[in-house]
Amino acid sequence: MKKSWWKILSFVLLTYTVVGGFLMDVPRLAILNESIRNLYFHVCMWFSMMILFIISVVYSIKYLSGFDYKNDIYAKNFAKLGAFLGILGYATGAIWANYTWVADQNQSLASVLKEPKLLGAAIALLIYGAYFVLRSSFTDIDKRARISAVYNIFAFVMLFPSIWIIPRLVGSLHPGAPGSDSGNPALNFKDIDSRLRMIFYPAIIGWTLLGIWISTLKIRLELIKDKNLLNG
Amino acid sequence: MANKKRNLYLQCPKFIGCLLFLILNLPTFAQDKPEMADVMRSNGKIYVVVAVCLTILIGLFVYVFALDRKIKKMEKDN
CATH class of the missing domain: 1.20.5 (Single alpha-helices involved in coiled-coils or other helix-helix interfaces)
Structure with missing residues (x-):
């Protein structure tokens, strides 16, 4: 029970997210209308994905500095859950875009497909997809761990141009593009309403903790399975 | 006139x-x-949505907690 305080915290924060996210007041915005509440769900998926990828790359570096097989298992499972949350972010974004950009803003399919954040996120997820393909193509576990740890660092570095830099340089339908003269829409204090921030930040922490929790479950299961391998 | x-x-x-x-x-x-969903708020239907989402969330957490306990038991047995 001592160690599980953050699991309870995750539950409390997500309960607060659902209750506060639906019931509390939000700014009245054109086009977005009530769908601004998706900020507590869709955007949080991407934030949790980034945090899980950061944890994953830390374990990959740890693996390379000591060649402890455990760290490889950690890195793999955090990356797996990060990619899963990324896919959820993509799916929720598709629904949201359909009702705001396509239906209300009359954007053509071409302009939605040209959206740099969509392309960047797709590239980033595909690079992580290649990480899992690379892992599964090795039969030798030491070789697999070593090469995929190096590749994981490359995949993480590719996040910088694909989802953080390029979408902010070119025009985008997302907030935070050059046209809307703001940096990071989610973290810029001038851009995001204080009413939204009150739920948005706890929601990020809650979703991230849930992601970490699920990945530690997978890690623990794998460690039990590989116990003979690790000790022998 | x-x-x-x-x-x-x-x-x-x-x-x-x-x-x-x-x-x-x-x-x-x-x-x-x-335009916002003010009607949904004033007639209280929004609480139905919150109740449904909370039920799903609680169910999800109960499931994950049960898994956690199962794995803890396996760790002890090993």
Whole structure:
């Protein structure tokens, strides 16, 4: 029970997210209308994905500095859950875009497909997809761990141009593009309403903790399975 | 007298026209404020949505907690 305080915290924060996210007041915005509440769900998926990828790359570096097989298992499972949350972010974004950009803003399919954040996120997820393909193509576990740890660092570095830099340089339908003269829409204090921030930040922490929790479950299961391998 | 009558006759439609114009414009004034799900909030249906989402969330957490306990037991047995 001592160690599980953050699991309870995750539950409390997500309960607060659902209750506060639906019931509390939000700014009245054109086009977005009530769908601004998706900020507590869709955007949080991407934030949790980034945090899980950061944890994953830390374990990959740890693996390379000591060649402890455990760290490889950690890195793999955090990356797996990060990619899963990324896919959820993509799916929720598709629904949201359909009702705001396509239906209300009359954007053509071409302009939605040209959206740099969509392309960047797709590239980033595909690079992580290649990480899992690379892992599964090795039969030798030491070789697999070593090469995929190096590749994981490359995949993480590719996040910088694909989802953080390029979408902010070119025009985008997302907030935070050059046209809307703001940096990071989610973290810029001038851009995001204080009413939204009150739920948005706890929601990020809650979703991230849930992601970490699920990945530690997978890690623990794998460690039990590989116990003979690790000790022998 | 006839002049006055003519004036009234001329002005009345103008006045009614103005009034009509205002009334017809009211919906557009209302649209200046972006439309929100205020009805859903006032009739309390939003609580139904919150209850459904909370049930799913609690169910999810119960499941993950049960998995956690199962794995803890396996770790002890090993």
